Amino acid sequence: MFQLIYISTAQNILPNDLDSILSISRRNNGRDGITGMLLFNGKRFLQALEGEEAPVMAAYKRIKCDHRHRASAILSSKAVDDRQFGNWAMASQRATRDTNDRSLIEAVDALVADVSDPNIRALFSSYVRMAVAA
Numbered sequence: 001m002f003q004l005i006y007i008s009t010a011q012n013i014l015p016n017d018l019d020s021i022l023s024i025s026r027r028n029n030g031r032d033g034i035t036g037m038l039l040f041n042g043k044r045f046l047q048a049l050e051g052e053e054a055p056v057m058a059a060y061k062r063i064k065c066d067h068r069h070r071a072s073a074i075l076s077s078k079a080v081d082d083r084q085f086g087n088w089a090m091a092s093q094r095a096t097r098d099t100n101d102r103s104l105i106e107a108v109d110a111l112v113a114d115v116s117d118p119n120i121r122a123l124f125s126s127y128v129r130m131a132v133a134a
């Protein structure tokens with residue numbers, strides 16, 4: 001099992017874009033045996049993709065070229081024993097003006113609670129705390 005985590009900066013994001021990104025992701029990732037999680041704070045994306053190495057790299061190659069974000073940087077790419085991000089074709093959370101900060105933090109902490117690598121868990125937990133502070 002292979003896992004890749006990257007961060008990127010949104011650009012030209014329209015209100016409906018996140019919904020269409022998620023529905024395409026769930027369709028393609030379901031087909032390709034990819035699971036993961038996408039966080040969006042209105043400025044930056046943090047995404048984990050996991051599955052067999054070839055489909056994960058193929059998905060990342062497609063995602064990287066997407067004009068709705070730029071400056072994608074890989075934070076971690078490595079073999080993992082098991083899926084760390086449950087069985088979600090793509091779990092997601094977004095911070096919006098309507099989102100109560102505490103409920104967002106709690107939602108993300110719950111989503112990553114089963115991630116066995118403490119560094120990866122800390123990455124997502126600290127990202128969401130930074131995101132709500134921004």
Ligand SMILES: Cc1cc2nc3c(=O)[nH]c(=O)nc-3n(C[C@H](O)[C@H](O)[C@H](O)COP(=O)(O)O)c2cc1C
Nearest residue numbers: 021024025028029045059062063064066068069090
């Ligand atoms: C931040 C971000 C995350 C994305 N995540 C995924 C993903 O997990 N899986 C996926 O297939 N496409 C994802 N996409 C969309 C891809 O860039 C691309 O539009 C899509 O894979 C094309 O699918 P299609 O060839 O079936 O039309 C993402 C795009 C962005 C901007």
